[in-house]
Amino acid sequence: MTLITISLLAVITFTTRYLFLEGKLPLRLGPNIKQLLSFSAPAVLTTIFVPILFVHEQQLDISLTNIYLWGGIAAIMASYKTHSVYWTIGVGTSVFLVGGTFL
Numbered sequence: 001m002t003l004i005t006i007s008l009l010a011v012i013t014f015t016t017r018y019l020f021l022e023g024k025l026p027l028r029l030g031p032n033i034k035q036l037l038s039f040s041a042p043a044v045l046t047t048i049f050v051p052i053l054f055v056h057e058q059q060l061d062i063s064l065t066n067i068y069l070w071g072g073i074a075a076i077m078a079s080y081k082t083h084s085v086y087w088t089i090g091v092g093t094s095v096f097l098v099g100g101t102f103l
Helices: 002-021 031-037 040-054 067-082 085-102
Strands: none
Touching: 040 067, 067 085
16 A cells, blocks of 8 residues: 555656646646745745654643754744855754753
8 A cells, every 4th residue: 555655646746747847848837826836845844844843742842941942943043144055054953963962
């Protein structure tokens, strides 16, 4: 069952990518759909990182000892100030690692 699911997901992913990336096909997205799709990356990223930052041992964790939360806050601040992916990753990871040794 798992192999069938993975295979179907691979076929669906390939098909959707091929339809929109192949230049010879007459399929084009309208401006409204393009604008709607521009929100998909932040939505997916939020879906990935929120449980990592806030949920530990099946409970909401917003305490001051949550090193994931401190790393996330530092990454947000670095992103806002520097607008650099490298600095954001570096600062967030550093705060996470340093915070893990002290908390």
